[in-house]
Amino acid sequence: ENLSQVELQGLKDDRRSVWPGGLAIMIAVFDELGIESMEVTDAALRVGVLYDLLGRSQHDDMRFVTVEQFMQRYAVDREQAKRVGIHAAEFLSQLPKPDSEDREDNIALLQWAANLHEIGLSIAHNGYHKHSAYIAGNADMPGFSKNDQARLAALLIGHAGKLGKLANNSSFRDWRMLFCLRLSQVLCRGRSDIQLPKVKVSEVDGSYIVSLSKDWVEEHPLTEFSLLKEAAEWERIGRPYKVILR
Missing domain, CATH: 1.10.3210.10 (Hypothetical protein af1432)
Incomplete structure (x- = not known):
């Protein structure tokens, strides 16, 4: 008897020649790792x-x-x-x-x-x-x-x-x-690659704190506006956010 004569329900013709190798590997894995049972799943590992x-x-x-x-x-x-x-x-x-x-x-x-x-x-x-x-x-x-x-x-x-x-x-x-x-x-x-000031961040009792140079912020009013807007957005969802200018 050869592989072409093997009849297993659900086994496709193009898989006849490869399933014995897979079976041998699974038997070895079961023996080596002491596996007692295996269940079928709809999921699979992606190749690679x-x-x-x-x-x-x-x-x-x-x-x-x-x-x-x-x-x-x-x-x-x-x-x-x-x-x-x-x-x-x-x-x-x-x-x-x-x-x-x-x-x-x-x-x-x-x-x-x-x-x-x-x-x-x-x-x-x-x-x-x-x-x-x-x-x-x-x-x-x-x-x-x-x-x-x-x-x-x-x-x-x-x-x-x-x-x-x-x-x-x-x-x-x-x-x-x-x-x-x-x-x-x-x-x-x-x-752009502008020189940012030293920015210190911390989290205290659930509050985010951002500390940076007052002089730098005053020189960049649009950034100051964005920081205040950002703080307000976090406050809106109940997460305190403080901007400290030093």
Whole structure:
């Protein structure tokens, strides 16, 4: 008897030659790991996902490649993305690190959000942040888990405009990252390499505090207006936000 004569319900002809090898591997895995049972599921691992995870541990993270491809595809203003990302990461590094936080991974996610926050401009300027979030949440992004994409999309939808859209989202937890991203965008609103003052950020009893030079702010009235508007927006959703000029 050969493989062409094997009859198994549901086995397609083009799979006859490969299933014995798969069966042998599964038997070995069961024996080696002491597995006693296996159940069928509708879900499956995307091809290559294990290589993605292996790459992360070897400092060859596929997510960096994916973000770079998206930046090229959507003609991102790289200088602006770099500015926003650098300052956002700096602000997050100033905030206390909870024991449960993976700070390195969060900084990476924050910088990816900065790199991709304007991809929606390729569709329309009006409400571009909504387009950015939709793309990030629904596109095929190799290396990113569904949770990664959901967090990224939430940061993109929240980086501009009203915060109410996230205030009612009980699953959103990245408020501190969003605070850093929005503050960075406000300070980089001029889209040029101006010398920013030393900005200190902190979180005290649930209140975000931004401290910066009074002289610099007075020299940049539009930025001052944006900072006050930003503080009011956070206050609107019940999250105290103070701007201290020193």
